[in-house]
Amino acid sequence: MAPAILSLLQIGLLQAALLQGTAAKSGERRITNIFEPFATPAAAERDIGLFVMLITAAIFVAVCALLISTMIRFRRKPEDDERQEPPQVYGSNQIEIAWTFIPLLIIFVLIGVTARVIAVVQGANPGPAPVRARIIGHQWWFEVQFPELGVATANEIHVPVAGSSGPATMFQLESVDVIHSFWVPQLAGKLDMVPNRANTLWIDPTEPGTYLGNCAEYCGTQHANMLLRVTVEPKDEFLAWAAAQKASINVNTQDVEGRQVFESLSCVNCHAVRGTPANGKFGPDLTHVGSRQTIASGMIPNTPQNLRAWVNDAQEMKPGVLMPNMKLTKQELDSVVSYLVSLK
Amino acid sequence: MASVSHHLDVPESQPESSLSGNMYRWVSTVDHKRLGLLYAMAALLFFVIGGTQATLMRMQLAVPNNHLISPAMYNRLFTMHGTTMVFLVGMPLLAGFANYLVPLMIGARDMAFPRLNAFGFWVFLFGGLLLYYSYIGGGALYGSGSAPDVGWFANAPLTENAFSRGTSTDYWSLGILVSGLGSVASAINVIATVFSMRCPGMTLARMPIFVWLMLVDSWMILIALPPLSAAQIMLTLDRHVGARFFDTQAGGSALLWQHFFWIFGHPEVYILIFPAFGTVSEVIPVFSRKPIFGRQAVVAAAVAIGFISTSVWAHHMFAVGLSSVTNTFFAASTLLIAIPTGIKVFNWIATMYGGKLRFEVPMLFCCAFLFQFVVAGLTGVMLGVAPFNFQLHDSYFVVGHFHFTLVGGFIFGMFAGIYYWFPKATGRMLGQQAGRWHFWLFCIGFNLTFLPMHVMGFLGMPRRIYTYAPGRGWEVWNMMASIGVAFQIVGLLFFFYNVIRSLRSGPLAGDDPWDAWTLEWSTTSPPPEYNFETIPVVRSSRPLWDLKHPNDPDWRYG
Numbered sequence: 043m044a045p046a047i048l049s050l051l052q053i054g055l056l057q058a059a060l061l062q063g064t065a066a067k068s069g070e071r072r073i074t075n076i077f078e079p080f081a082t083p084a085a086a087e088r089d090i091g092l093f094v095m096l097i098t099a100a101i102f103v104a105v106c107a108l109l110i111s112t113m114i115r116f117r118r119k120p121e122d123d124e125r126q127e128p129p130q131v132y133g134s135n136q137i138e139i140a141w142t143f144i145p146l147l148i149i150f151v152l153i154g155v156t157a158r159v160i161a162v163v164q165g166a167n168p169g170p171a172p173v174r175a176r177i178i179g180h181q182w183w184f185e186v187q188f189p190e191l192g193v194a195t196a197n198e199i200h201v202p203v204a205g206s207s208g209p210a211t212m213f214q215l216e217s218v219d220v221i222h223s224f225w226v227p228q229l230a231g232k233l234d235m236v237p238n239r240a241n242t243l244w245i246d247p248t249e250p251g252t253y254l255g256n257c258a259e260y261c262g263t264q265h266a267n268m269l270l271r272v273t274v275e276p277k278d279e280f281l282a283w284a285a286a287q288k289a290s291i292n293v294n295t296q297d298v299e300g301r302q303v304f305e306s307l308s309c310v311n312c313h314a315v316r317g318t319p320a321n322g323k324f325g326p327d328l329t330h331v332g333s334r335q336t337i338a339s340g341m342i343p344n345t346p347q348n349l350r351a352w353v354n355d356a357q358e359m360k361p362g363v364l365m366p367n368m369k370l371t372k373q374e375l376d377s378v379v380s381y382l383v384s385l386k
Numbered sequence: 387m388a389s390v391s392h393h394l395d396v397p398e399s400q401p402e403s404s405l406s407g408n409m410y411r412w413v414s415t416v417d418h419k420r421l422g423l424l425y426a427m428a429a430l431l432f433f434v435i436g437g438t439q440a441t442l443m444r445m446q447l448a449v450p451n452n453h454l455i456s457p458a459m460y461n462r463l464f465t466m467h468g469t470t471m472v473f474l475v476g477m478p479l480l481a482g483f484a485n486y487l488v489p490l491m492i493g494a495r496d497m498a499f500p501r502l503n504a505f506g507f508w509v510f511l512f513g514g515l516l517l518y519y520s521y522i523g524g525g526a527l528y529g530s531g532s533a534p535d536v537g538w539f540a541n542a543p544l545t546e547n548a549f550s551r552g553t554s555t556d557y558w559s560l561g562i563l564v565s566g567l568g569s570v571a572s573a574i575n576v577i578a579t580v581f582s583m584r585c586p587g588m589t590l591a592r593m594p595i596f597v598w599l600m601l602v603d604s605w606m607i608l609i610a611l612p613p614l615s616a617a618q619i620m621l622t623l624d625r626h627v628g629a630r631f632f633d634t635q636a637g638g639s640a641l642l643w644q645h646f647f648w649i650f651g652h653p654e655v656y657i658l659i660f661p662a663f664g665t666v667s668e669v670i671p672v673f674s675r676k677p678i679f680g681r682q683a684v685v686a687a688a689v690a691i692g693f694i695s696t697s698v699w700a701h702h703m704f705a706v707g708l709s710s711v712t713n714t715f716f717a718a719s720t721l722l723i724a725i726p727t728g729i730k731v732f733n734w735i736a737t738m739y740g741g742k743l744r745f746e747v748p749m750l751f752c753c754a755f756l757f758q759f760v761v762a763g764l765t766g767v768m769l770g771v772a773p774f775n776f777q778l779h780d781s782y783f784v785v786g787h788f789h790f791t792l793v794g795g796f797i798f799g800m801f802a803g804i805y806y807w808f809p810k811a812t813g814r815m816l817g818q819q820a821g822r823w824h825f826w827l828f829c830i831g832f833n834l835t836f837l838p839m840h841v842m843g844f845l846g847m848p849r850r851i852y853t854y855a856p857g858r859g860w861e862v863w864n865m866m867a868s869i870g871v872a873f874q875i876v877g878l879l880f881f882f883y884n885v886i887r888s889l890r891s892g893p894l895a896g897d898d899p900w901d902a903w904t905l906e907w908s909t910t911s912p913p914p915e916y917n918f919e920t921i922p923v924v925r926s927s928r929p930l931w932d933l934k935h936p937n938d939p940d941w942r943y944g
Contacts, residue, residue, distance in 0.1 A: 112735055137680075
């Protein structure tokens with residue numbers, strides 16, 4: 043299987059490379075190939091993955107060669123005597139011992155390597171003064187907080203490039219409802235977000251760009267569209283982003299009429315816009331929603347048209363989502379959308 | 387006890403041929419052979435239902451952003467597909483084969499507890515119907531019926547009242563609880579039968595490998611099913627009397643459920659694959675014309691798998707954030723189980739080596755089983771390496787892996803068994819030509835569907851998603867997987883056609899069409915109700931070989 047998969051994978055990578063070219067402009071890596079890592083945990087996992095695949099491929103080839111040659115060599119030939127049975131062999135202790143101990147040695151090597159890499163991924167020290175973020179799973183979106191930087195946003199996480207130019211990032215993973223799982227394949231393997239529990243995961247991404255991920259634990263109706271984006275950028279850009287996200291909106295310079303309509307509706311029961319009376323906690327923080335690349339937790343690009351369709355009837359776009367159809371009039375819709383667009 | 391009750395089975399006054407008489411004979415039977423066939427027929431019926439659900443899912447996933455099936459319906463489909471295939475196809479097929487074959491293979495006239503046997507079947511069937519009743523009653527006060535949508539593993543707290551309203555989850559929980567009683571009853575029966583009903587001379591060491599594997603399998607069922615039943619009871623208490631075992635919003639534990647579920651769930655995988663191991667261990671020798679290579683090693687490996695399988699469950703939980711020590715332990719135990727599994731594969735190949743291989747349909751399925759099971763085993767090793775698992779867990783790679791185990795291994799093994807033992811059970815042969823069409827189409831379709839899933843996993847596609855956006859490199863693989871389904875369906879149509887045609891007009895099989903060596907081939911096809919006119923006496927593990935080769939019997943060597 044492994045050779046077959048490897049050759050299939052090459053086709054996939056080729057296709058991936060083609061698509062990568064088209065997406066490179068936006069810096070968005072849409073092919074989340076686990077064998078193309080950009081942070082230490084994913085790289086460690088890739089390395090041990092290739093190692094174990096090499097071993098299993100060798101075993102596969104050996105076993106298949108043995109099996110196929112046996113099937114060909116010992117098939118019954120037309121000239122064989124029907125009644126003549128082949129020599130009856132009952133077994134051999136030496137052979138049994140051999141094919142017990144050789145695999146045992148291989149397995150011991152694998153166990154040793156596994157233990158070592160578990161220590162690298164789970165136990166390693168991410169270095170001094172990492173950036174700390176809390177990622178909190180909701181049905182069906184990711185709440186994002188950088189408590190030390192005062193940032194609150196959703197679904198799109200910005201982190202600094204690590205290494206000599208910047209610190210690693212520590213994620214504290216939590217959930218308010220059911221189990222979710224945080225998985226950005228090119229940065230780190232997945233780690234579940236379990237209610238009543240805080241798991242920690244760290245990454246030290248080396249390449250700027252936007253990395254896609256998904257919720258990887260079934261969490262209900264819209265599990266499929268619970269998407270993640272991690273934008274890796276140079277430290278100064280990251281700090282500028284954090285400062286912008288931290289700021290409350292200036293109530294005087296915003297679209298005042300839209301804001302009043304927004305605040306007169308029950309939007310504010312679930313959504314917060316910091317600096318205004320809207321302080322709902324149930325849905326994503328909208329303070330800087332206009333600055334995000336996507337809405338509906340990564341499902342669609344954040345354009346005024348999409349935003350309008352979304353606010354008009356979220357159920358139509360994403361059946362089962364917990365945001366109800368608010369039955370806004372056309373004027374209300376216009377006002378709310380222009381207000382949201384203005385929340386940069 | 388058995389010999390008394392089987393005479394009471396059917397009132398003599400019922401006319402042989404009337405429909406009602408026939409029905410009565412089937413529903414009131416305590417004969418292990420009829421119950422075995424009932425299990426197998428129920429399993430095939432649920433197999434068609436579960437397969438239809440899978441087909442709908444593959445239609446939905448064939449192209450990105452597909453709107454064929456709503457997310458709610460898709461989630462119900464994969465929940466019902468998984469639950470059906472494990473509990474209503476795998477378990478009854480296993481019980482059907484064990485029931486039909488164990489008494490015949492050990493020279494007994496019935497199982498030790500024939501009425502418990504009938505109870506087991508009917509309670510299993512009731513559990514299955516209870517689960518499917520959710521399609522009508524599952525919505526309760528919240529609307530029309532709906533099947534459960536919590537996944538076959540039903541992670542807490544998604545199953546709690548707050549997230550799963552209506553009663554669909556209750557039907558899921560109770561359906562499994564009830565059908566699980568049937569599995570436990572059947573396991574107790576197999577153990578009692580093997581330990582107390584063997585014919586003279588049938589020592590444990592001479593028992594056919596199939597019987598050995600069903601014995602170990604039954605022990606595993608006895609160990610694995612109770613934690614599942616306990617968890618189902620806890621869940622029901624949670625949902626109806628506020629027990630809060632798994633209710634995280636009231637201080638319950640989400641991980642507790644996973645421990646309970648997987649302490650059942652992992653042995654369960656071996657429970658399901660063992661009947662296939664047993665079948666392959668019977669079919670390969672007969673079609674290679676050689677005894678199984680290393681009998682003791684094959685049996686010892688099965689016992690070893692039985693023990694180790696109880697200590698690997700948390701490899702389903704590598705991603706929940708267990709400590710590195712815990713993860714290392716479970717990675718090690720998981721990797722260790724590859725050793726006895728490997729020993730079995732080597733012994734099967736060694737059995738073929740030096741033989742005269744007859745590639746008839748049962749043997750074709752065994753050969754495909756070997757290739758596909760090697761793939762499943764090796765991808766299992768990849769998954770057992772915990773750090774690699776952090777990437778692969780809950781991705782399509784896992785879907786590919788366990789379908790290679792349960793379809794490529796279990797289902798292919800069971801088809802080998804059906805082609806091999808159908809003549810014994812019905813007295814008629816299955817057609818070779820249609821059988822070959824079935825084999826090749828199903829084999830090609832299976833690989834076309836499930837090989838690409840490994841690649842989808844490498845490319846970061848998570849499981850249990852009802853749709854996906856274009857441009858992430860997943861389209862071509864999904865399309866391939868969906869096309870494979872069409873091949874599988876046509877292959878299965880050949881199978882059902884073959885069965886129906888053979889039942890009506892297949893060539894008569896005779897007692898021993900494959901020139902085999904175990905006791906079931908010494909009686910008529912189909913066997914009489916009492917199996918053997920006189921209880922056989924055996925002197926080796928191949929009694930019919932001894933009979934056919936009086937100058938060179940097996941017992942001379944053992």
